[in-house]
Amino acid sequence: MKEKLAPIHFIQHQRIHLQEQIESYLAGKFGMEKKLNDLENHHGTPTTDAMLSDQIDHNNIHGWLEGHLIANEKRLSELLAEIMNDTNLSALHEAYNEFGHNLGTTLKPGVSVQNGEELYQLLQSVLLDGMPCDKVNKLVDASEHHLVFSTLKDLHAPYYENAGLSPALYHELRKSFLDGLLKELNLGTYSYSLEEGAIIHKVVLS
16 A cells, blocks of 8 residues: 655655765765765665655655665765775865755755754754654754754664774764854854763854
C-alpha cells in the first residue's frame, strides 16, 4: 500500500540532499572523485535533484529516507578519513566554511529571520541529526537576541568512530559550516559546548 508524503518528508530529504552536496563539494575540492565513486558503489548512491515524489519508494517512505541518511553518514565519514590522510585539518575547515557561505548566498533571497525561534526553524531545515522520529534536537531558549538549542544524543559518532575518526570532528566541521552560513546571512555568531552528554548550541543574533 502506497504511503502519503508529508511536509516532514520533504524537509528530511532536503537535509539529506544537502549533506550529499557536501560530499560532492569535498570530493571536487580535494580531488577525491574516484574515492567518492567507490564509496557510492559500496554504500549506495545519493538522492538526485529530481522531485522527491519521482524518486522515493512510496511503499516504504521512512525506510527509503533512513537508508539514504545512513548511506550518507557512511560515505561522508569515510571520505573525510581519506581526505585527512593527505590534507591538514585547516583546509577542511576552510572548505566547510566556504560551503556554508555558498549555501547562505543561495538561501539569502528567501530568508527573513527576526528572532531566535525563526532562526531555529531555519537551522532545523538544513541540519541533519538522524530521522525526525529520533527527536534529538530540542529548543531550549530563544529571544530577539539569542538562540539556545540542544542535541540530546550524538547520532553521528558511531560512523566517525567506525571510520577511525574522532566523533568531535563532525561538530568542529559543522561549526565552520555554520560560521560561513550565518555570516553570509548576517544572522549572528555560533558556538557549541558539551554538557552532561548533550551538545548545547548557542547563537548570538546580529
